[in-house]
Amino acid sequence: MQRNAETRTTQATAKATAQPTTQTRAAEPRSAEPMQLYLQDARKYQYLTPEQEHDLAVRWHDRQDPTALDMLVGSHLRLVVKMARGYLGYGLPLADLVAEGNVGVMQAAQKFDPGKGFRFATYASWWVRAAIQEYVLHNWSLVKIGTTAGQKKLFFSLRRLKARMQELESGDLSPEAVESIATELNVSKTEVVEMNRRLGNDRSLNVGLSEDGDAEWQDLLADDRPDQETTLADSEERRRRQQFLKLGLGVLDDRERKILIARRLRDEPLTLEELSQTFHVSRERVRQLEVRAFEKLQKAVIATAKTEQLTMEKNRLLTVA
Numbered sequence: 050m051q052r053n054a055e056t057r058t059t060q061a062t063a064k065a066t067a068q069p070t071t072q073t074r075a076a077e078p079r080s081a082e083p084m085q086l087y088l089q090d091a092r093k094y095q096y097l098t099p100e101q102e103h104d105l106a107v108r109w110h111d112r113q114d115p116t117a118l119d120m121l122v123g124s125h126l127r128l129v130v131k132m133a134r135g136y137l138g139y140g141l142p143l144a145d146l147v148a149e150g151n152v153g154v155m156q157a158a159q160k161f162d163p164g165k166g167f168r169f170a171t172y173a174s175w176w177v178r179a180a181i182q183e184y185v186l187h188n189w190s191l192v193k194i195g196t197t198a199g200q201k202k203l204f205f206s207l208r209r210l211k212a213r214m215q216e217l218e219s220g221d222l223s224p225e226a227v228e229s230i231a232t233e234l235n236v237s238k239t240e241v242v243e244m245n246r247r248l249g250n251d252r253s254l255n256v257g258l259s260e261d262g263d264a265e266w267q268d269l270l271a272d273d274r275p276d277q278e279t280t281l282a283d284s285e286e287r288r289r290r291q292q293f294l295k296l297g298l299g300v301l302d303d304r305e306r307k308i309l310i311a312r313r314l315r316d317e318p319l320t321l322e323e324l325s326q327t328f329h330v331s332r333e334r335v336r337q338l339e340v341r342a343f344e345k346l347q348k349a350v351i352a353t354a355k356t357e358q359l360t361m362e363k364n365r366l367l368t369v370a
Contacts, residue, residue: 084144091126096286099168099354106163121169122158128170129154131283132177138208139185146181153180166347168290202234203244210234211245221245289357297349304328305342312339 097105102124108117129150136146157173182205210230211222222230222245231238298306308328311319321332328335 084147087126087144087147088130091123091130094120094123094126097121097124098358100358102169103163106161106169109158110161110163118158122154125154125170125173126151128174129177132174133181136181136185141185146184149180149184150177153177156180165343166350170286171290203230203236203240206234207241207244293350293353294346296353297346300345300349301342305338305345308335308338309342309346313343 097120102121105117105121108114109121130143130147133143133146133150137143153176154173157169157176160176161169161172163169182201186201186204207230210233211226214226214229221242227238227241230236231241234241298309301309308324311324321335324335325332330338
């Protein structure tokens with residue numbers, strides 16, 4: 050209960066902070082038509098280079114520059130929309146999902162530390178996802194469940210696992226499927242059965258609109274898929290991040306790499322105590338190795354990004370010449 054109260058307080062603060070500029074106010078969708086205006090406004094913000102993003106983040110982090118905040122958040126509104134679309138299957142309006150995602154990206158901006166060397170999109174995606182999932186859990190009409198980590202994981206993963214197992218028919222799951230899902234998500238079989246029954250009343254998008262017609266519910270859905278430019282930009286950015294991370298990890302020795310991955314790159318990081326037992330050193334020594342590894346990784350990533358930027362600029366000049 051205390052944690053929920055703290056979350057609501059943070060969300061209220063983020064919503065209040067989200068209102069100082071005209072652009073941010075425009076980024077609050079209300080219905081289908083305003084949603085289109087919101088998407089148009091989001092496209093007005095250009096994608097940021099790593100240097101531009103870092104400069105804006107520093108200006109906001111160090112000087113609370115509202116213009117920098119607006120540009121930093123605005124350039125990531127397309128990320129919010131993209132992530133919100135992934136939750137349309139729960140029957141909630143896209144505008145509401147995007148509004149909650151906006152809260153998440155504002156929370157990320159409040160807590161982002163540009164000195165750590167990672168892209169804002171990577172950091173913000175965790176906050177956006179958490180805000181949207183919390184909203185879905187508390188507002189989806191068919192489900193009123195607890196909010197333990199296991200129940201959340203089951204709620205958001207059950208459909209995907211059923212599709213993978215080809216268990217898409219209505220009704221109870223087979224005993225084998227129940228056991229497999231319970232094992233993979235580390236929840237009880239009873240929780241799997243109960244959640245499946247609660248989700249079993251979903252309206253299929255293939256249900257006909259009338260008994261004597263061929264039209265289906267899915268025919269009424271608007272195509273909200275991102276355009277080719279956005280898809281290409283997202284793919285390129287993801288490829289660059291993966292490449293930089295791979296090159297950065299390559300400069301670490303085996304122990305540093307394992308510690309950094311265990312502490313910074315896992316969904317559920319290992320504790321210093323667990324790693325101290327694995328490597329037979331003190332917890333303080335593990336902490337020192339983690340800090341050193343992170344600094345080496347950060348320097349390698351920044352150096353790689355600068356090299357790429359210089360190469361691109363050189364090629365551009367050669368093309369112009």
